[in-house]
Amino acid sequence: MIRFLVKGLLRDRSRLLFPIIIVTIGVLLTVFLHAWIGSLMSDIIRSSAAFSTGHVRILTKAYAENEDQIPNDLALLDVSEQLQRLQRAFPEMNWACRIRFGGLLDIADESGETQAQGPTFGMAVDLLADNRAAEMGRLNIATAVVRGHLPTRSGEILISDEFASRLGIEPGDQATFLGSTMHGSMTMGNFTIAGTLRFGVPPMDKAALIMDVADAQMLLDMHDAAGEILGYFPHAIYDHSRAAAIAAAFNEPYSHSQDEFDPVMLTLKQQNGLGDYIDMAEGFAGILVTVFIIAMSIVLWNAGLLGGLRRYGEIGVRLAIGEYKGHIYRSMIAESMVIGLVGSIIGTAVGSALVYYIQVHGIDFSSMFENSGLMMNMQVRTRVTAQTFYLGFIPGLFATVLGTMLAGIGIYRRKTAQLFKEFEG
Amino acid sequence: MNPREIVKIQNMSKQFPMAGAFFTALADIDLSFRAGEFTGIVGPSGSGKTTLLNIIGSLDVPSRGSAIVLEHSISDLSHKRAAQLRNRHLGFIFQTYNLFPVYTVYENVEFPLLLLKMPAAARKQAVQEAIAWVGLSDKTDSKPPQLSGGECQRVAIARAMVKRPELVLADEPTANLDAKNSHNILQTMEALNREIGTTFIFATHDDKVINYLRRKITLNDGRVVKDEIASGTAGKKAKS
Numbered sequence: 027m028i029r030f031l032v033k034g035l036l037r038d039r040s041r042l043l044f045p046i047i048i049v050t051i052g053v054l055l056t057v058f059l060h061a062w063i064g065s066l067m068s069d070i071i072r073s074s075a076a077f078s079t080g081h082v083r084i085l086t087k088a089y090a091e092n093e094d095q096i097p098n099d100l101a102l103l104d105v106s107e108q109l110q111r112l113q114r115a116f117p118e119m120n121w122a123c124r125i126r127f128g129g130l131l132d133i134a135d136e137s138g139e140t141q142a143q144g145p146t147f148g149m150a151v152d153l154l155a156d157n158r159a160a161e162m163g164r165l166n167i168a169t170a171v172v173r174g175h176l177p178t179r180s181g182e183i184l185i186s187d188e189f190a191s192r193l194g195i196e197p198g199d200q201a202t203f204l205g206s207t208m209h210g211s212m213t214m215g216n217f218t219i220a221g222t223l224r225f226g227v228p229p230m231d232k233a234a235l236i237m238d239v240a241d242a243q244m245l246l247d248m249h250d251a252a253g254e255i256l257g258y259f260p261h262a263i264y265d266h267s268r269a270a271a272i273a274a275a276f277n278e279p280y281s282h283s284q285d286e287f288d289p290v291m292l293t294l295k296q297q298n299g300l301g302d303y304i305d306m307a308e309g310f311a312g313i314l315v316t317v318f319i320i321a322m323s324i325v326l327w328n329a330g331l332l333g334g335l336r337r338y339g340e341i342g343v344r345l346a347i348g349e350y351k352g353h354i355y356r357s358m359i360a361e362s363m364v365i366g367l368v369g370s371i372i373g374t375a376v377g378s379a380l381v382y383y384i385q386v387h388g389i390d391f392s393s394m395f396e397n398s399g400l401m402m403n404m405q406v407r408t409r410v411t412a413q414t415f416y417l418g419f420i421p422g423l424f425a426t427v428l429g430t431m432l433a434g435i436g437i438y439r440r441k442t443a444q445l446f447k448e449f450e451g
Numbered sequence: 452m453n454p455r456e457i458v459k460i461q462n463m464s465k466q467f468p469m470a471g472a473f474f475t476a477l478a479d480i481d482l483s484f485r486a487g488e489f490t491g492i493v494g495p496s497g498s499g500k501t502t503l504l505n506i507i508g509s510l511d512v513p514s515r516g517s518a519i520v521l522e523h524s525i526s527d528l529s530h531k532r533a534a535q536l537r538n539r540h541l542g543f544i545f546q547t548y549n550l551f552p553v554y555t556v557y558e559n560v561e562f563p564l565l566l567l568k569m570p571a572a573a574r575k576q577a578v579q580e581a582i583a584w585v586g587l588s589d590k591t592d593s594k595p596p597q598l599s600g601g602e603c604q605r606v607a608i609a610r611a612m613v614k615r616p617e618l619v620l621a622d623e624p625t626a627n628l629d630a631k632n633s634h635n636i637l638q639t640m641e642a643l644n645r646e647i648g649t650t651f652i653f654a655t656h657d658d659k660v661i662n663y664l665r666r667k668i669t670l671n672d673g674r675v676v677k678d679e680i681a682s683g684t685a686g687k688k689a690k691s
Contacts, residue, residue: 027565030558037553343549346510347563347610348538351530 031357035364041333042365048329049369049426050376052322053418057377060315060417061384061408067307071300072262072407076164079297080256081264082119082273084108088286089253096126098208101251102289108255116272119259120160123252125150125242129205131185131235133193142193146185146203148235150242153177153184164258167223167236173197174221177238182220184236190222197221203235207247215245257291261385263409266304269293319417323425330362330429338436355434362430363423370422374415384408457618457650458484458507463516465502465673476502477673480516484652486617489644491653491681493661494670500654501622503670507652508541508620509533521617538566542611542649546623548603550595550610556582557591560609567614581613582606585639601632605639612643618650625657633659 035042075081085093089100102108105123112121127148135141152161154177162168168176172187174197183201195201199219207213217237224231243249257272259265276291295301341354388407465477477499484490484507492500505511506518509525518525521540528536537543542563550559560581564574582588585605595603604624611619621640625633641663644651653660661667661681669677 027568030554030562030565033558034551034553340551343545343551345534346508346537346543346549348534348536348541348566350534 031361035361041337041361045329045333045362045365045426046369046372049326049366049422050373052326053370053373053422054377054380056319056322056421057374057414057418058380058408059318061377061381061410061414062406063311063314063318064411065384065406065408067311071264071294071304071307074298074300075258075262075264075294076166079292079294079300080122080254081259081294082257082269082276082291083294083297084112084255084257084276084289084291085253086287087290090290090292091286096128096253098125098127098246098248098251098253099210100287101125101208101248101253102255103251103287105252105255106250108289112255112257115275116257119257119272120157122152122157122161122164122256122258123150123239123254124256125239125246125248125253127205127242127246127253129203131189131193131233132202132204133195133199134202142195144189144193144233146189146233146235148203148205148237148242150237150239153236153238154180155238155240160258164262170223171221172224174219177220180238180241181217182238183217183241184221184223185219186231186234187222187224188231189233189235190219195219203245205246208251209247211247213245213247215241217241261407261409263385263407264294266293266295269295315417319420322421326366326421326425327429327432330366330426331433332429333362334358334430334433335436351438355438358430358434359427362427366423366426369426370419373422374418377418378410378414381408381414382410385410454486454488456483457486457521458482458652459517459519460507461517461519463506463513463518465499465506465511466514475673477506477513480673480675482668482675482678484618484650486650487644487648488666489641489651489664490666490668491655491661491664492668492670493656495656498670499673500656500670502673504620504622504652504654507618508543509536538563539614540617542614542616542619544604544607544611544619544621544624546626548595548600548607548627550603550606552595555592555594556587556598556606556609559595559606560613563610563614577613581609584612584643585609599632600627601629601635604628604632604636608636608639608643612647612649615647616649618652620652620654622654623657624653625655625660630659633657637663 084102086100086102089097089102092100109121109123112119127150129146129148131144131146132140133142151165152158162176167184171184173190177184185201190196193201197219201217201219203215203217205213223234223236237245239252243251259268270293273291273293276289280288280290295304337358344354345351384406385408460480460482463477463480464475466473466475468474480503492503494500502511506513506525507520509520509523509528512526521536523532523536525533551562554562557578560578561574564577569577579588579591582591585608587602587605587609590598590602595606598606604627607624619640624640625636628636637660640651643649653664655661664681667677667679667681668675
């Protein structure tokens with residue numbers, strides 16, 4: 027009998043293929059949308075990580091306490107050695123030095139007199155060294171260039187386009203930076219404007235300056251020093267439990283020290299109130315995904331229901347021939363379980379593959395924002411999580427089977443004669 | 452000696468709820484059918500033929516009175532016992548054949564025997580025999596959509612007959628067939644009735660069927676208005 031029913035199931039497209047396709051699509055959408063919503067909600071987290079907090083950030087304890095003042099006199103020392111140690115201890119992470127600083131940018135006329143001048147906010151990143159590609163990609167600098175080109179040699183800087191216009195300078199012009207070293211003395215340096223950027227963030231668009239980290243170390247007298255070392259997980263995806271574990275392992279040797287120049291590692295969630303934001307974002311993402319899963323469950327529940335109702339006539343004939351109601355009911359549920367399970371497995375597999383592909387390669391929306399010059403990360407990346415593998419089964423398996431179970435109740439409620447009349451109708 | 456009584460209906464009525472009231476489909480029916488009969492319940496549409504057939508077939512229950520089929524009171528049967536009765540003792544032939552379209556002729560005919568859990572070898576023999584009775588041995592692997600209406604109805608007859616039931620209930624079996632196919636079908640059923648002794652009860656208003664009947668019960672507005680011995684001339688002509 028089971029073989030007979032399986033044979034019928036395999037031959038009847040409307041009973042097997044189409045329902046499986048519907049369940050597969052439903053599950054695929056659930057899996058993908060869950061990952062997509064999660065990725066959009068975490069976009070601010072990604073941007074924040076890229077520009078300021080990293081997934082983990084190392085700075086001295088004293089720097090951490092006065093961070094708002096950007097106290098480079100409290101910067102990390104011997105960062106080359108520190109970077110090597112970090113690379114050995116946590117090889118899955120990408121580590122990068124950053125220096126933030128402030129000062130004046132002065133533009134001189136032909137006689138050397140000040141033609142224009144303005145306060146600037148500087149950020150030093152690896153623009154020329156080995157880690158160049160990772161840092162440029164992370165900050166999306168290449169796509170944010172409005173005029174000129176990226177720095178190709180020492181002594182070249184990038185400034186915001188609005189700042190450049192205000193100062194009346196063009197790529198190729200010279201500019202002098204005036205500021206203070208990490209030891210508090212005055213410093214000056216001449217630089218060539220390689221290009222201008224549009225960040226899309228008003229405070230930065232007003233007066234930002236991007237410089238290679240080696241140039242900044244020279245300028246600010248920070249030999250082998252950096253304000254901070256940022257660590258990033260692969261594919262720019264923040265994993266809090268892993269970050270917390272890495273931070274705990276890193277901080278453990280310094281936990282009882284009172285030296286304010288000892289380094290301390292902070293996770294993304296421990297910075298700038300991001301912990302609360304992440305909790306809220308996860309809450310909203312959870313609500314959205316739950317609403318979608320309920321909607322998809324209703325769709326698949328209906329598909330199961332209609333599939334069952336459509337077969338009332340056939341059920342009537344089977345009853346007329348002498349099959350028990352209970353047997354028919356159980357066979358319908360078994361059938362819907364097979365359909366739900368196969369559809370859920372295929373949908374989850376295809377959905378997970380798609381999510382993984384976008385996790386690795388990302389979808390680049392930068393061409394859609396060519397003129398905006400936003401320095402936000404335009405690469406949307408989804409993320410495969412444990413939920414990716416089971417979430418689709420809620421609508422795929424449970425809702426489909428539930429729909430069939432409810433449809434099957436009609437077998438008991440309706441008179442047998444009525445059921446096979448529907449077949450003839 | 453009279454053949455045994457296989458269906459006994461006494462003072463039976465059937466009502467259906469309709470728009471807050473009740474519609475009486477059958478009223479005060481008293482009928483008896485004996486083994487080996489080739490009987491028709493005739494009458495215009497809405498006269499209660501199918502309802503009566505459904506009650507005899509344990510697909511429905513009387514509202515009042517009693518219907519005893521093969522010593523089972525239809526009113527008292529549980530779903531499971533009614534299914535057992537249908538499975539073991541009754542065969543159904545429907546106007547629209549009601550074959551399973553994705554199964555072959557062989558598999559359609561085999562289905563009732565699977566429910567009976569008959570061993571494979573005996574099942575195979577019974578199915579081949581039933582298909583041979585209706586002359587479709589060369590179509591065992593065909594599926595219903597590949598068959599003509601007459602062939603489909605012959606498959607339905609084979610499916611009803613394969614378990615050799617004591618009673619076959621046929622509801623308008625020729626309604627969708629042309630004259631030639633109708634006669635072929637009726638001759639097949641008449642031959643099975645004669646050779647195997649299966650009782651046939653038809654619900655019909657088709658003259659072609661009526662000509663084959665040996666007993667004709669006429670219903671009108673849910674009541675038996677005539678119960679008469681018929682000539683069954685068409686069947687006799689076919690035999691001669």
